[in-house]
Amino acid sequence: MSPSTPRFGVNYTPSQGWFHHWLDFDLDAVRADLDSIAALGLDHIRVFPLWPLFQPNRTLIRPRAVEQLVQLADAAAERGLDVNVDGLQGHLSSFDFLPAWTRTWHRRNLFTDNDVVSGQAEYLRTLAAALADRPNFLGMTIGNEINQFSGPPHPDPDPITPAQAGEWLRRLLDACEQGAPGKLHLHAEYDAAWYQDDHPFTPAHSATLGALTAVHSWVFNGTAQRHGRTGTATEHHAAYLIELSKAWARDPHRPVWLQEVGAPAPLIPAEHAAGFTTATVANALDCADVWGVTWWCSHDVSRSLADFPELEYGLGLLTNDRKVKPAGEAIARTVEEWRGRTYAPAPRTTALTVDIGDGDGTGGGGHGTGPARSTCAPGGAFFEAFARLTEAGVRPTAVLASRAGDRDHLAARGITEVVHPDEVR
Template sequence: MRLALRMRHAPRTLRFGANYTPTRGWFHHWLDFDLDEVRADLDSIAGLGLDHVRVFPLWPVFQPNRTLIRPRAVEQLVALADAAAERGLDVNVDGLQGHLSSFDFLPAWTGTWHRRGIFSDPEVVAAQEEYLRTLAAALADRPNFLGMTVGNEINQFSDAPHPDPDRITRDQADRWLERMLAACEQGAPGRFHLHAEYDAAWYRDGHPFTVAQAARLGAATAVHSWVFNGTAQRHGPTGTATEHHAAYLIELSKAWALDPHRPVWLQEVGAPAPLIRPEHAARFTEATVANALDCPDLWGVTWWCSHDVSRELADFPELEYGLGLLTNDRRTKPAGATIARIAREWRGREHRPPVRATALAVDVGGALEAPRRSVCAPGGTFFEAWAALTADGVRPAVVLAELAEDPAHLSARGITEVLHIRELT
């Protein structure tokens, strides 16, 4: 047992990857799947020296009827994974899409005349379980299959500001996540299965998906760091809070984790224009990744996204078109060159950042519900205090207020000093 614990807590080799956005047809490529085009895309990703991709089957395409999971679509997903393996790329698969780049992709059997809650209706939930189990099982024997992510930011369907949410309680969200993760595990036992939310889970009071769920359910904590959430608007493209936003979310998540060495995956992060102008994207990328790498227990960084969205496709928010590490014709952009260099520098190295011995206590009104979690959002008292400490050269960790005087918790995390906001003002 002691050996197993030492191995679990041993320094990790960092992973660097990209969220795969196909160059031909974006995620609609599943409708006209072309393996040669996929191979060319993956060649360009592998050419950056990355080691994994996160891929996105479209839920309505793969499961167009509640009792039909299309075998051909599943075969195409496996073919994509095999093509990635040929190029030295591991694959994580997001199951329930769900939501991508401002577009919702829900099957017809969940809406309008068949409207029923995607988190609570027994038939819908059972169908989701079967879908996730089927995808995981199809890839279970592939050595390069990392595991499943339940879905991409599917929590946005549960609450405002979505225009038509399927509202649920925190307890319902707990049960839904546990069932979906169990289905992934049944399909591919022992793989790296997790879930991922957009930052309402971290920042929005009353949101049914919570930080506790993010930091305690699944094999790792997934962080999606986007500075268009008020951070860059308030602090500018080069502000401390902007360049440390990913590191902030990584450290914030650790306050809730029960395992002091739980891995945290920076699963989405990108340089959104015009808040981060194209000519500034490389600097933002460099700073964001460097600051994230200063956080212990980081599993890896997966940039959003691999390739730019084609201008032939209509109605995307303007920022979505230029987020790629590569252009739509597969040429490396400055941000791509930056990620390639960082990946090359870290290849084979152990990740051993110093422990963050100073922590800032956060009071959100209780760990499970976090009814005052908005203090953690951009402009919130805790967010701004953490950013100010960072600007002063401190490397602050985060500890829950109710654990700020718990010797065992602090010792397990290497925290020797706890600061409180009232002491800083």
């Protein structure tokens, strides 16, 4: 079940050196960053080790790097911040970070080669074990949107099947659990899992594997281009993904973590970032069973660093010199408004049926291919019908077509009306 009060946090992007700070780890600089985060009233951070720096050889996990991660977690605890750790980086802000033992002359599939996956499992187990006794350690996320390595549009993908994706996820989640039993261990994909036809990481994987479901909401995926910066679909995109994920969940109250969401320029101009931030969080918290909201990101990327996509430089709640930006002020206001409030959104009684072309995709480990997932993407019939219902004030949720006649399932979710996308005009 959802907590009585939602969690509010931020994805920690170091103000000095970005994630390259692990090369020149400066605990005092980290502490100053964490002070600026805690001052916003936030209660947790998501942290990103760089995989090649922590495990430069398949059988070498650098003790000093692990020690620095623990130091960061302890510094966060001193400031009242809990910590989630993403292990396999993997991919961050358009850059790939993969160890040499997986590339070029040692090229092996990241998801199916047994030696590679064994190395990944040992790495995740080691990080989890190092933090297992820390009360502020929430748990591990396998990696950041690592599904982008599994197929197009990645320029050099490691192709797999949905069955192989499920096997890989289970093996690495088990490794996290072995390292830190009982913590919140999960995986997190970018929205191809929900929107891209035949993508090997499926909605059922996201909604059934791990301690909770993670969604990453970015309106540069066609939503803002189609609906504009203040469009209903744009300001409700995060809420849409939260509700969409519930269609595949076996537990009608499975927690959903809005683990990444940001205000990307120029689609969301800087002068409108605060308004977008306030609306997005408010709409997300109109959904039941939300574990928390974790904004992307804490600090801007320094202009001294080259070759980032332009939008990446300005996503922070704080500037590079730790000054609070309007979006940061908006988050701080939201946190203060929620302090002491009870989190109990009204049930969403109207459900829109979603059919991605292979039944519910939850049988057999979620191995359905989802050949019609694009119906859920911006411009798709389901997406646009959901947006129209939302604009009309209906507060819809999603139900699989295969469950639309299951009275027990509907009752458990508080659904009293089921609508097909074709019925929404």
